[in-house]
């Protein structure tokens with residue numbers, strides 16, 4: 001584990017190739033690729049792969065906040081409270097994030113701001129017992 005990258009080192013409105021992102025964040029390209037495997041979304045339609053600065057900021061904030069305060073199994077990370085909170089009605093949207101992860105998005109039951117966490121697809125059935133997944137168009141069952 002090296003030092004933490006500063007999410008503000010990238011501009012939210014710009015997109016970066018992996019090498020550029022690595023340079024901006026003072027990390028190796030391998031680290032950025034690991035982040036992608038871990039859930040950092042890339043704009044997959046394009047080559048070379050581009051990552052939006054907003055996605056990088058979002059990913060890093062969630063990552064570091066998750067490691068700071070381990071989320072309980074029934075919590076999302078609220079961006080306003082900056083800690084784990086149960087989502088309102090335990091309802092979350094399950095949004096495909098990349099090949100291995102989903103992003104769960106809900107409303108903080110404490111303050112009403114948006115709250116999210118990234119989970120691995122393998123663990124989705126487990127989380128489905130805790131959260132109520134709102135249908136997001138497709139209705140695949142477990």
Ligand SMILES: [Zn+2]
Pocket residue numbers: 078079080081082085108109110111112113
């Ligand atoms: Zn909150």
